[in-house]
Amino acid sequence: MTVGALTAAQAGLVSCETCKLLSRPVHLDEPGHCPRCGAALELRRVHSIQYTWALVIAAAICYIPANMLPVMVSKTFATSDAETIIGGVVFLYTSGSWPLALIVLVASVMVPLGKLIALGYLLISVQRGMLGGCRERTRLYRMVEFIGRWSMLDVFVDTFTVALVQLQPLMSVVPGPGVLFFAAVVVLTMLAAETFDSRLIWDAGSKMESQDG
Amino acid sequence: MSDPAPSSPALMACQECDLLQRIPPLPVGGRACCARCGFGLAARPTDPLELPLALTLTAAIVFIVANAAPLMGLSAVGRQASTTIIGGAYQMWLEGEPITAAIVTFCAVIAPACYILLMLTVLLAARQPPLPHWVGELLRWGLHMQPWAMYDVMLLGILVALIKIAELAQVDPGIGMYAMALLAALLPAIAVSFDAREVWKRVAWADDGPSVIAPGDPGGAESGR
Numbered sequence: 001m002t003v004g005a006l007t008a009a010q011a012g013l014v015s016c017e018t019c020k021l022l023s024r025p026v027h028l029d030e031p032g033h034c035p036r037c038g039a040a041l042e043l044r045r046v047h048s049i050q051y052t053w054a055l056v057i058a059a060a061i062c063y064i065p066a067n068m069l070p071v072m073v074s075k076t077f078a079t080s081d082a083e084t085i086i087g088g089v090v091f092l093y094t095s096g097s098w099p100l101a102l103i104v105l106v107a108s109v110m111v112p113l114g115k116l117i118a119l120g121y122l123l124i125s126v127q128r129g130m131l132g133g134c135r136e137r138t139r140l141y142r143m144v145e146f147i148g149r150w151s152m153l154d155v156f157v158d159t160f161t162v163a164l165v166q167l168q169p170l171m172s173v174v175p176g177p178g179v180l181f182f183a184a185v186v187v188l189t190m191l192a193a194e195t196f197d198s199r200l201i202w203d204a205g206s207k208m209e210s211q212d213g
Numbered sequence: 214m215s216d217p218a219p220s221s222p223a224l225m226a227c228q229e230c231d232l233l234q235r236i237p238p239l240p241v242g243g244r245a246c247c248a249r250c251g252f253g254l255a256a257r258p259t260d261p262l263e264l265p266l267a268l269t270l271t272a273a274i275v276f277i278v279a280n281a282a283p284l285m286g287l288s289a290v291g292r293q294a295s296t297t298i299i300g301g302a303y304q305m306w307l308e309g310e311p312i313t314a315a316i317v318t319f320c321a322v323i324a325p326a327c328y329i330l331l332m333l334t335v336l337l338a339a340r341q342p343p344l345p346h347w348v349g350e351l352l353r354w355g356l357h358m359q360p361w362a363m364y365d366v367m368l369l370g371i372l373v374a375l376i377k378i379a380e381l382a383q384v385d386p387g388i389g390m391y392a393m394a395l396l397a398a399l400l401p402a403i404a405v406s407f408d409a410r411e412v413w414k415r416v417a418w419a420d421d422g423p424s425v426i427a428p429g430d431p432g433g434a435e436s437g438r
Binding site for chain 1: 320
């Protein structure tokens with residue numbers, strides 16, 4: 001960390017999240033609006049920890065049915081085959097395209113789980129005022145933000161399989177109830193990453209510094 | 214660093230760690246990263262307004278093709294079927310998954326359409342400064358839409374779906390699919406070639422609200438009111 005580094009908050013300044021303009025509000029607690037773009041100014045995102053926790057917990061609850069319930073049901077004359085996300089990965093693997101199986105496994109199973117664990121860890125570390133590893137934790141947050149949208153992969157796979165395979169009565173595919181939960185996990189974790197304020201990671205260190213100095 | 218002088222032209226706070234720092238004048242193609250957390254603070258693309266405008270116009274045309282043309286066709290035992298992007302979401306709706314259909318429609322049609330339309334408006338307006346205040350508002354919405362426009366993800370999703378179905382039937386990629394691949398490349402290209410700071414520099418200030426002087430703003434702070 002740079003010695004003598006000063007954050008905007010310590011200098012009594014607020015940075016607009018939209019247009020990045022620095023303003024010096026009269027009261028830091030009620031910064032008002034950005035004079036340039038009119039967006040509401042916030043020193044830190046309001047209730048960031050609470051909102052992010054709520055979204056992470058909701059996503060974690062949805063994660064269970066998303067993996068247990070079938071995401072698609074293939075119907076032919078006589079048979080009806082329900083397939084879960086893991087089932088889809090196994091199908092891709094056994095049909096010989098293991099690179100795709102790996103992509104789906106990573107995007108649909110490991111990424112959502114990893115995001116939940118990563119966000120949970122970030123929230124706990126901020127709440128406990130952890131000092132070290134700020135750079136690494138910021139990098140983790142950035143990864144969660146970047147990789148989040150790729151979990152939507154399975155929702156698109158199901159949508160277009162369902163849309164295309166409609167050859168009644170020979171063969172058709174209908175969506176299973178798992179898709180909804182899966183889409184919910186992706187959207188909720190994306191929103192959770194958006195509400196989390198990464199500046200909180202660094203605030204514990206800044207506070208310590210100002211107490212020492 | 215400890216005394217933010219009001220005259221400093223490029224003082225800014227890192228969006229990710231709130232560290233105050235001065236951004237030196239960047240060379241064309243240069244990038245400034247936060248000294249503490251490494252976040253990309255500023256970049257100076259070669260042509261921050263004209264090139265994204267050209268790319269956005271292209272994207273708008275390709276977007277229409279991608280949504281109008283069939284994405285892929287399927288033929289099995291003498292029967293044909295084809296689907297478009299909207300058709301896929303609509304089928305999901307018919308099969309009793311309205312919420313999933315809405316999410317897919319949002320990520321595949323609404324968010325990219327809004328992004329392209331808003332960027333087009335902002336970039337066209339940016340040719341004649343000073344910009345009215347609502348241009349800033351549009352830009353804000355446009356930037357919010359950006360992560361939800363998921364053509365890259367959708368392309369991979371369709372690829373996986375194609376390979377799954379190829380076991381059962383003959384599948385042919387349609388024009389819509391190529392258009393979508395093009396969009397998957399165009400949308401990130403717009404984001405990379407565009408510099409939002411260039412637009413904010415030209416936007417007329419909103420008001421003389423509760424916030425007082427902005428020490429980090431180029432010139433406009435004092436003369437703006």
